[in-house]
Amino acid sequence: MHDILFISDSIPRSIDRASLISRAFNTQILPPKNVNACQLKAASIVVYDLVLDVETNVVHIRDALEQCQTVVVFFSSGNKLEKKQAEALKGARLVDRTHPLNILLSEMNTILRRTKRKTTLQDAMQLVDEAAASFEDICLSTVLGAPLPLDKLENATDTVSGTLAKYSLTNFLGSLQGYHSHTTRHTLLVATVAAEFCTRLNLSDDIRELLISGAIVHDIGKTQIPLAILDKPAKLSDSEMELVRTHPRHGYRILQKNPKLDDRIKILALEHHEYLDGSGYPDGKVEKDLCLEVRILTICDIYSALIEKRSYKPPLSHNEAIRILDSMGGKLDQRLLAEFKKIMRPAPGFATVRAKAAG
C-alpha cells in the first residue's frame, strides 16, 4: 500500500511535482486509466495532476472525491476554463501548478502522520510513531533543501534511546514493521540495533547517542534517489546501482550544510558502506581510515537490511543474516562481529517478530 497515489495524464508535464512528492513520501504514480477503486481507497492522499478542461478527467476526480478522504488537485490559474473546473470540485484541495510545493508537502506530512496515529494504539507504537515523525520531518527538510532540523534529530535520538529503555527490542522492532516507507523502517531499525549493540558493548553514553543519531541520518542521502529505484521490486541495473551508490556522498553534503551538527555524525553518513579491505564505497577506504563507530554502524546496517523484508527479497532469519555477515570475512571488523554474534540474541525473522508483537 502506498501513502500517496499520484495520478497524472502526462508524466513529462508532471515530472517535477511527481518526483518531489515521490522523494518525500511512499508514492505510486499511475495514469488515470490504470487506477481502480481499491487503490483510491487504500491511499491516504490522492493527488491529481490532470488537464482539467477534459471532461473524463473531471468525472474521474469527482468519483474519487466520493471515495477518498483527501484529494489534492493541481490546476493552472492562467487557464480560465481549467480554473473554473477546479473551483467546481467541492472538497478537493486545489494547488496552483506554478506555486512552490513546500507548504503542500508539509500539509501532506501532517495528514499522513494523523492517519498513521489512528491505526497505532499501543504505547510502544506511539513512541515509534514519534521517532518516525521526527525522521520524516528531517527527510522533508532535506528534500526541500532546508538545513537539517537538529531539534528533530535530537527528538528522534531521545525517543529511540528512551523507547529501548522502556520496552524490549522485540516490541520496538514489531512496531517498526508497520511502516510502509522502507527508508523510515530501515533507519529506525538500524538505530535500534546500534543502540542495543552499544549498550551490550558497555560503550559510553556519548558514543551510544552518537551511533543512534548517526544511524538516523546515515541514509539521508537516499532522499536524493527516486523511490521508484529504492523500492524497485527487481534487481537494479548497473546504472541504477551506480545512482544508489551516490547516497553516502549526498548524505555527507546535506549534513555538511549544518555546521552545528557533530562532525562524527557526518562521517558515519559518508563511510557506512566502506569496508576494511578497501572494497566498499564511495572512497574505497581501508581499515586504518575507519573508526570504531563506523565499523559498528556498518555491521548494524547490513544485519538490519538482511532481516528486513524488501520489495525484492523476503526477510532473512537472524541465523541466515549472521551466516552472510560471517561470509563477508575481512570486509568487517572480526572482533566486533564476534561480539555482535554473542550478544544479539538469535531471534525470529523481522516479519515474525511483528506477528508476535501484534498478538
Ligand SMILES: [Fe+2]
Ligand atoms: Fe546506506
